[in-house]
Amino acid sequence: MTKYLITSALPYINGIKHLGNLAGSLLPADVHARFRRQTGAETLFICATDEHGTPAELAAADAAVDVAAYCARQHAVQADIYRRLNLSFDHFGRSSSARNHALTQHFFARLEQHGFIEERTLQQIFSVADNRFLPDRYVVGTCPHCGFERARGDQCEACTRPLDPTDLIAPRSAISGSTELALRPSRHLFLRQSALEGELRDWIASRSGWPPLVTSIAHKWLDEGIRDRCITRDLSWGVPVPKPGFEGKVFYVWFDAPIAYIAATQEWADEDPERRDWQSWWLDASGVRYLQFLGKDNVPFHAVSFPCTLLGSREPWKTVDVIKGVNWLNYEGGKFSTSAGRGVFLDQALALLPADRWRWWLIAHAPEGSDTDFSFARFAADVDHDLADTFGNFVQRVLSFVQSRYDGVVPGGGAFGACELALSAEITRLTGELRGHHEALALRRTADTARATWKAANAYLVARAPWTLIKREPEQAALVIRIAVNLLGICARAAWPIIPEAAETVLGAIGDGGAIPEFPSAGDLGRIPAGRRIAHPGPLFAKLGADWAEAQRLCFAGKEPGPRRSVFPA
Numbered sequence: 345m346t347k348y349l350i351t352s353a354l355p356y357i358n359g360i361k362h363l364g365n366l367a368g369s370l371l372p373a374d375v376h377a378r379f380r381r382q383t384g385a386e387t388l389f390i391c392a393t394d395e396h397g398t399p400a401e402l403a404a405a406d407a408a409v410d411v412a413a414y415c416a417r418q419h420a421v422q423a424d425i426y427r428r429l430n431l432s433f434d435h436f437g438r439s440s441s442a443r444n445h446a447l448t449q450h451f452f453a454r455l456e457q458h459g460f461i462e463e464r465t466l467q468q469i470f471s472v473a474d475n476r477f478l479p480d481r482y483v484v485g486t487c488p489h490c491g492f493e494r495a496r497g498d499q500c501e502a503c504t505r506p507l508d509p510t511d512l513i514a515p516r517s518a519i520s521g522s523t524e525l526a527l528r529p530s531r532h533l534f535l536r537q538s539a540l541e542g543e544l545r546d547w548i549a550s551r552s553g554w555p556p557l558v559t560s561i562a563h564k565w566l567d568e569g570i571r572d573r574c575i576t577r578d579l580s581w582g583v584p585v586p587k588p589g590f591e592g593k594v595f596y597v598w599f600d601a602p603i604a605y606i607a608a609t610q611e612w613a614d615e616d617p618e619r620r621d622w623q624s625w626w627l628d629a630s631g632v633r634y635l636q637f638l639g640k641d642n643v644p645f646h647a648v649s650f651p652c653t654l655l656g657s658r659e660p661w662k663t664v665d666v667i668k669g670v671n672w673l674n675y676e677g678g679k680f681s682t683s684a685g686r687g688v689f690l691d692q693a694l695a696l697l698p699a700d701r702w703r704w705w706l707i708a709h710a711p712e713g714s715d716t717d718f719s720f721a722r723f724a725a726d727v728d729h730d731l732a733d734t735f736g737n738f739v740q741r742v743l744s745f746v747q748s749r750y751d752g753v754v755p756g757g758g759a760f761g762a763c764e765l766a767l768s769a770e771i772t773r774l775t776g777e778l779r780g781h782h783e784a785l786a787l788r789r790t791a792d793t794a795r796a797t798w799k800a801a802n803a804y805l806v807a808r809a810p811w812t813l814i815k816r817e818p819e820q821a822a823l824v825i826r827i828a829v830n831l832l833g834i835c836a837r838a839a840w841p842i843i844p845e846a847a848e849t850v851l852g853a854i855g856d857g858g859a860i861p862e863f864p865s866a867g868d869l870g871r872i873p874a875g876r877r878i879a880h881p882g883p884l885f886a887k888l889g890a891d892w893a894e895a896q897r898l899c900f901a902g903k904e905p906g907p908r909r910s911v912f913p914a
C-alpha cells in the first residue's frame with residue numbers, strides 16, 4: 345500500500361508568520377496529511393524551521409542576542425503557534441540540528457566525489473564601513489529585473505527572482521546603510537547544476553499531477569538554462585564547509601534547508617528508533633508518494649536546486665512526486681509584509697479567534713488559480729455563512745431536537761423510503777467527489793464539497809420536516825432524526841481535515857470520537873445506532889457580523905488604539 349510523505353515549506357525562523365504563510369504551505373500540507381490519515385494510509389508529515397542565513401543573523405543582531413539563542417527561542421514560539429493552529433506535524437524539526445549539519449556535509453561530499461562541485465573565486469561585495477563581506481540580504485538595492493527599490497541580495501520580493509548581491513543596482517549595506525562598498529575576491533564553491541540539466545529535464549518530464557503554476561515556473565527555469573549555483577557564504581552561522589581552505593565559511597541556507605526535510609525525518613525516527621525507520625521514507629522508497637506544499641516563490645528551489653542535490657549524490661534518494669505550489673494571499677488590497685508588520689500575524693489571528701475559522705477561510709479561498717485578497721469583511725461574511733449558518737445551524741437544529749423531543753437519546757423506528765435512498769445516493773456522490781478533490785490537491789474544491797455536504801444534510805432535514813412529522817408520523821420522525829444524527833457524523837468527517845476542532849466536538853457529542861475520524865461514506869448513515877445517548881455541546885460558531893469585521897479592519901489599519909498591532913517577541 346502506498347505511503348504518503350508530506351512536507352510543508354520550512355517557515356523561516358525570524359518572527360511570527362502571517363496568514364499568507366499559513367495559506368501558502370503549512371495549512372494545505374496539514375489538510376492533505378489529515379485526509380491521507382483519514383483514509384487509513386500510512387502518512388508522515390514533516391516540517392521544520394529554516395534557521396540559517398542572513399535574515400536570522402540580522403534579526404538576532406537587532407534583538408541583541410546570540411543567533412543560536414535567538415533561533416531556539418523563535419522555534420519554540422513558532423512550534424506553540426502551529427500546535428494551537430492544529431497543524432498535525434509528525435515532527436517539527438530545525439534546520440540547525442546536528443542531523444542536518446551531518447547530512448548537509450554528506451551531500452556535499454557525495455556531490456564533490458562525483459564532480460558536481462567546482463571552486464571559483466568571486467568578486468564579492470565588501471563593506472568598508474562594516475569591515476566584512478555582505479552576502480545575500482546584507483545588501484539591498486534596486487532589482488535589475490523589475491526595478492523594485494528594496495530588493496534584497498538573495499531574492500527580489502516583488503518579482504520573486506533569485507538574485508546575487510552583485511546584480512543589485514545602487515547597492516547599500518543592510519547593516520549600516522553604507523554605500524561605500526567595494527568588490528573583493530573570495531573563494532566559493534558552486535554546485536554544477538548545468539552538468540545535471542539533462543537529467544533534471546528528464547526527471548521533470550517524468551513527474552505528473554503538478555499544478556500549471558508550478559510546471560510553468562519549472563519550465564521557465566529550464567528554458568532560461570540552468571545556472572550553476574554558489575552554495576557557500578562568508579558567514580559564521582550555518583553548516584560549516586568541510587573542506588580545507590574554506591574555514592570560516594558555511595553552506596548557503598538554500599543548500600541546507602531542503603535537506604532538513606530528510607534530517608527532520610531522521611530526528612523523528614531518533615525519538616523512537618525501535619518502531620520508526622527514516623530510510624524507508626527516503627532511500628529506495630518506491631512505495632512512497634512524496635508531496636511538497638509551497639508558495640510560488642519556493643518553486644525554483646524545489647523543482648531545480650534540491651533535485652540537483654539529490655540526483656547528483658548518485659544515491660537512491662526519494663525525489664518529490666508532486667509539488668503543490670500556490671499563488672499569493674494578499675491583504676486588504678496590498679501585500680502581506682513581515683518586514684513592515686502589515687497583515688494578520690498568526691499570534692494575532694489566534695488571539696482573535698480559534699483556529700477553525702482561519703483554517704476554513706484559507707482553504708475555501710486558497711490562492712490556487714490566482715492571488716486571493718483577504719479582507720476582514722469577506723472573511724467575516726464567508727465564515728458566518730459557511731460555519732455559523734450552514735454547518736453550525738444544522739448541528740444546532742439536530743442536537744436541540746434530540747434533546748428536547750427524545751431526551752438526548754437517538755430514537756429507533758421507521759424504515760428507509762425514497763427520500764433516504766436519494767439522500768444515500770447524494771452522499772455517495774459527494775464523498776466520492778470529496779475524495780477526488782483531496783487526491784487532486786484541489787484545495788478550494790475540498791471546502792466547496794464539504795459545504796455542499798452540509799447543504800445536502802440541511803436540505804434533507806428541511807424536506808422531511810421532523811418537527812411536523814412527529815405529530816402525525818412519529819416513526820417517520822424518529823427515522824429522520826436518526827438519519828440526521830448520522831449526517832452530523834458524515835458532515836463532521838467530511839470537514840475534519842479543514843476544521844478538526846469543530847468536527848471533533850460534533851463527533852464527540854454523538855459518541856463517535858477517536859483520534860482519526862474515518863473518511864465518510866453513505867454507509868455511515870446507519871453508523872450511530874438507536875438508543876445511544878448523545879450530548880449537546882452548545883453553539884459551534886457564534887456569528888462575527890459586519891461590525892466585527894469593520895472594527896478589526898480599523899484596528900489593524902492602526903486608525904484606532906488597540907492591542908492588535910504587530911509585536912514580535914524578540
Ligand SMILES: [Zn+2]
Nearest residue numbers: 487490500503
Ligand atoms: Zn524584481
